[in-house]
Amino acid sequence: MKPAKPQNPVDLYFMDARSKLIDIAAFMDRVEREGATDDFRYQAFLEALKELGQADRARSVLLSLSDPTKELIPAATTKAACGAWPGKG
Amino acid sequence: MRYIEPHAHMVSRTTDDYVAMVTAGCKAVCEPAFWAGFDRSSSKGFYDYFRQLTEYEPARAAKFHLPHFSWLCINPKESEDLVLANEVIDLIPEFLDKPNVLGIGEIGLNKNSRNEMTILERHVDLAAQHQQLILVHTPHLEDKLKGTQLIVDLIKSDSRIDPSRVLIDHVEEHTVKYVMDAGMWGGITLYPESKATSPRAIDMIEAYGADRLWMNSACDWGVSVPLAVPYAAMEMRRRGYDDETIDQVFYKTPLAFLSQSQNFKLN
Numbered sequence: 001m002k003p004a005k006p007q008n009p010v011d012l013y014f015m016d017a018r019s020k021l022i023d024i025a026a027f028m029d030r031v032e033r034e035g036a037t038d039d040f041r042y043q044a045f046l047e048a049l050k051e052l053g054q055a056d057r058a059r060s061v062l063l064s065l066s067d068p069t070k071e072l073i074p075a076a077t078t079k080a081a082c083g084a085w086p087g088k089g
Numbered sequence: 090m091r092y093i094e095p096h097a098h099m100v101s102r103t104t105d106d107y108v109a110m111v112t113a114g115c116k117a118v119c120e121p122a123f124w125a126g127f128d129r130s131s132s133k134g135f136y137d138y139f140r141q142l143t144e145y146e147p148a149r150a151a152k153f154h155l156p157h158f159s160w161l162c163i164n165p166k167e168s169e170d171l172v173l174a175n176e177v178i179d180l181i182p183e184f185l186d187k188p189n190v191l192g193i194g195e196i197g198l199n200k201n202s203r204n205e206m207t208i209l210e211r212h213v214d215l216a217a218q219h220q221q222l223i224l225v226h227t228p229h230l231e232d233k234l235k236g237t238q239l240i241v242d243l244i245k246s247d248s249r250i251d252p253s254r255v256l257i258d259h260v261e262e263h264t265v266k267y268v269m270d271a272g273m274w275g276g277i278t279l280y281p282e283s284k285a286t287s288p289r290a291i292d293m294i295e296a297y298g299a300d301r302l303w304m305n306s307a308c309d310w311g312v313s314v315p316l317a318v319p320y321a322a323m324e325m326r327r328r329g330y331d332d333e334t335i336d337q338v339f340y341k342t343p344l345a346f347l348s349q350s351q352n353f354k355l356n
């Protein structure tokens with residue numbers, strides 16, 4: 001599907017993406033400053049950043065942060081998800 | 090504009106939200122049964138919840154001239170307790186004849202555990218026995234990929250279920266293709282942080298078309314935006330889409346799926 005009157009995506013989304021990019025940069029500075037880089041979530045974040053170098057980025061970042069296993073777990077011991085797969089590290 | 094909100098937990102919202110939604114053009118709201126934010130202590134709590142979803146909430150919505158529909162189940166977050174979950178499933182058939190019930194949902198998986206799968210199988214069987222539509226909740230964040238594949242594979246393996254009567258909700262870029270390839274419908278949930286933003290949702294619709302993909306706010310007691318759907322329509326307008334396409338995405342597509350239930354009737 002395509003719009004009847006396509007707009008330039010850079011016009012539409014550059015400022016928003018620029019702002020998010022600076023937020024990511026500041027987040028990484030903050031984590032380093034506070035010495036929290038060992039956290040498995042941060043390590044998963046760094047791995048996921050590598051996916052930005054090629055096409056299909058959104059899907060690749062999500063795959064990078066996903067549990068890649070196929071089997072059911074024996075029992076749910078928590079209800080929450082944390083956004084990164086702890087089994088990777 | 091006119092739109093259908095296919096997924097909203099209105100029991101957790103205020104009457105102000107009803108006013109805002111109707112003002113924005115909402116023509117129907119659909120409410121799946123879900124987790125209350127805490128575990129209910131017995132099946133009696135669910136009995137009351139099902140009465141709320143099938144009697145009280147439609148009456149509350151009617152005060153704002155908004156048709157209200159619901160889906161029934163025990164959600165996967167409370168499926169780890171098999172005794173409770175089985176008791177709750179036994180309650181559902183007596184509510185399936187209520188005039189606003191669309192089907193079984195939002196069922197699915199949360200942490201992809203064995204007990205969650207056992208209860209998911211019972212729900213799918215219930216839907217098959219009673220020829221009900223199915224609405225599926227897929228797990229959050231790192232658990233979504235695995236859970237979506239497990240759920241789609243389970244439903245596909247049941248020959249009694251027509252995939253075109255199944256909607257897999259909360260799809261994202263890494264799960265949407267699996268759902269589309271299975272012949273099912275997909276829901277994209279618009280959340281401020283998790284799930285999808287409007288621009289990402291529109292990207293997915295541009296890639297896969299609007300024939301079997303809808304957007305919803307899934308607004309509840311957590312961080313969520315009850316007007317997320319009309320805001321996404323505004324985003325489509327910004328991208329240069331015309332009124333006809335916006336009507337297709339936000340009204341005709343959900344109407345087509347939901348009209349597979351005889352109970353889904355708009356005035």
Ligand SMILES: [Zn+2]
Binds near residue numbers: 096098121123195307
């Ligand atoms: Zn929900």
